Amino acid sequence: MFIIGELINGMYANIGAAIKERNKTEIQKCALQQLSCGADALDINCGSASKQPLVDMPWLVEVIQEITDKPLCLDSSKPTVIEEGLKVAKNKTIINSTTADVEKLDVLLPLAKKYKSRLIGITISAKGIPQNKDQRLELAATIVDNCVEKGFSIEDLYLDPIVLPVNVAQTQMKDVLESIAEFRIISEPSPKTILGLSNVSQGTNVRSLINRTFLTMAVAYGLDSAILDPKDKELMDTLITAELIINKNIYCDSYLDAYRKK
Amino acid sequence: MFIIGELINGMYANIGAAIKERNKTEIQKCALQQLSCGADALDINCGSASKQPLVDMPWLVEVIQEITDKPLCLDSSKPTVIEEGLKVAKNKTIINSTTADVEKLDVLLPLAKKYKSRLIGITISAKGIPQNKDQRLELAATIVDNCVEKGFSIEDLYLDPIVLPVNVAQTQMKDVLESIAEFRIISEPSPKTILGLSNVSQGTNVRSLINRTFLTMAVAYGLDSAILDPKDKELMDTLITAELIINKNIYCDSYLDAYRKK
Numbered sequence: 001m002f003i004i005g006e007l008i009n010g011m012y013a014n015i016g017a018a019i020k021e022r023n024k025t026e027i028q029k030c031a032l033q034q035l036s037c038g039a040d041a042l043d044i045n046c047g048s049a050s051k052q053p054l055v056d057m058p059w060l061v062e063v064i065q066e067i068t069d070k071p072l073c074l075d076s077s078k079p080t081v082i083e084e085g086l087k088v089a090k091n092k093t094i095i096n097s098t099t100a101d102v103e104k105l106d107v108l109l110p111l112a113k114k115y116k117s118r119l120i121g122i123t124i125s126a127k128g129i130p131q132n133k134d135q136r137l138e139l140a141a142t143i144v145d146n147c148v149e150k151g152f153s154i155e156d157l158y159l160d161p162i163v164l165p166v167n168v169a170q171t172q173m174k175d176v177l178e179s180i181a182e183f184r185i186i187s188e189p190s191p192k193t194i195l196g197l198s199n200v201s202q203g204t205n206v207r208s209l210i211n212r213t214f215l216t217m218a219v220a221y222g223l224d225s226a227i228l229d230p231k232d233k234e235l236m237d238t239l240i241t242a243e244l245i246i247n248k249n250i251y252c253d254s255y256l257d258a259y260r261k262k
Numbered sequence: 263m264f265i266i267g268e269l270i271n272g273m274y275a276n277i278g279a280a281i282k283e284r285n286k287t288e289i290q291k292c293a294l295q296q297l298s299c300g301a302d303a304l305d306i307n308c309g310s311a312s313k314q315p316l317v318d319m320p321w322l323v324e325v326i327q328e329i330t331d332k333p334l335c336l337d338s339s340k341p342t343v344i345e346e347g348l349k350v351a352k353n354k355t356i357i358n359s360t361t362a363d364v365e366k367l368d369v370l371l372p373l374a375k376k377y378k379s380r381l382i383g384i385t386i387s388a389k390g391i392p393q394n395k396d397q398r399l400e401l402a403a404t405i406v407d408n409c410v411e412k413g414f415s416i417e418d419l420y421l422d423p424i425v426l427p428v429n430v431a432q433t434q435m436k437d438v439l440e441s442i443a444e445f446r447i448i449s450e451p452s453p454k455t456i457l458g459l460s461n462v463s464q465g466t467n468v469r470s471l472i473n474r475t476f477l478t479m480a481v482a483y484g485l486d487s488a489i490l491d492p493k494d495k496e497l498m499d500t501l502i503t504a505e506l507i508i509n510k511n512i513y514c515d516s517y518l519d520a521y522r523k524k
Contacts, residue, residue: 206503210507217507244428245436247433251429254467
């Protein structure tokens with residue numbers, strides 16, 4: 001599992017304040033904590049409260065690059081904000097994200113190619129959030145077709161079937177899981193699959209339990225990557241165990257420790 | 263999920279002693295605890311140390327029937343022991359279990375019919391434990407064919423793909439999970455599927471974590487029933503959440519409590 005840490009996000013009070021005050025130490029501490037807990041990459045989001053995302057994004061990228069060479073996942077709904085991050089990035093990058101809308105794909109695919117960045121494609125469009133598996137597959141196909149057309153390597157594409165909170169879209173959970181399996185056979189070579197995990201438990205009282213249970217199922221369905229909170233130890237224990245069960249980690253009596261030392 | 267509590271088993275020291283000493287209270291306490299934790303049925307196993315299983319089994323059945331009318335799962339490798347339990351059972355019963363061997367099926371299927379009992383069929387045979395999904399499916403087909411031949415209703419059959427400990431058969435876990443999905447389409451109407459869960463973590467250091475992670479995946483693959491420890495609260499929380507995600511329980515903010523009060 002390619003784990004992208006979600007905690008560098010201006011919507012969190014500590015990060016929002018650190019961005020405003022240009023507090024490098026706080027940002028770097030958060031980055032290092034996530035990496036030590038097992039993150040393979042770090043999501044970077046200025047937060048919607050940022051008044052100057054075009055300046056905040058490259059500042060964050062530079063501050064984090066000082067302490068790690070792990071990939072950075074540049075997270076904004078505004079392509080211009082993402083581009084400011086790409087301009088200063090020395091680490092590998094992942095653009096988070098495009099939708100299936102042609103206006104977005106027309107801007108973000110050339111950007112991803114220009115900066116040799118991977119790209120997350122979320123199966124939503126201006127028409128709204130898909131209501132079932134077929135609609136997810138249709139949007140995924142639109143994204144894949146556009147990648148092929150524009151010469152963007154499908155192996156650098158992560159498709160996100162978008163999971164809604166279980167308290168508002170309980171009937172769609174199974175569709176999301178099955179979409180993970182179906183996205184992987186949408187083309188040859190396969191696109192990768194990804195989930196923004198925490199969304200599934202939004203507004204519930206037992207967030208970690210719902211997150212880790214859903215993630216276990218997603219692993220069973222072949223999920224490649226997730227954006228999540230690597231500091232949630234129970235979540236990480238569960239993830240390591242889920243990958244053990246599907247034979248992606250080798251068993252030893254201390255497999256949890258062994259994975260973490262890896 | 264039809265939950266069968268596993269704790270009335272002579273291999274546990276307290277139960278082994280209680281059987282020997284004819285300590286009704288200890289047995290009934292264990293039964294009531296499991297039922298209050300969410301068990302829908304109770305497994306009853308005299309344990310291999312029992313010197314007089316033909317007497318112990320009916321004693322256990324009668325003692326437990328005094329305090330509950332939930333189904334009893336008569337667990338022995340010896341058909342004669344199972345029959346002694348069936349003779350005195352007033353509650354619904356499940357025979358645990360037959361293998362795919364004709365000698366066993368020839369005895370246990372008529373017994374199940376005679377006593378209107380459900381039957382667990384484990385996909386093993388005298389040739390040994392299956393090594394992959396195809397072998398599991400072949401043994402499942404043998405059991406189903408025998409049921410059809412002998413006029414035993416497939417809806418009363420639970421097929422168990424047999425899960426081995428992850429520390430000795432890590433490469434087979436995915437096969438077991440996929441077998442669950444395949445067993446369900448082996449005939450119309452479908453047989454039910456069941457797992458003896460605790461086996462998966464035998465000999466490991468983090469038994470509950472491995473149990474609940476594997477169970478979550480099995481739920482995603484459509485498992486109908488499991489023999490497990492209902493007193494493991496984290497396991498039960500995970501199970502309730504897994505069934506929430508696949509839309510078998512209705513969401514409310516206090517869904518864990520609500521399920522337990524049900």
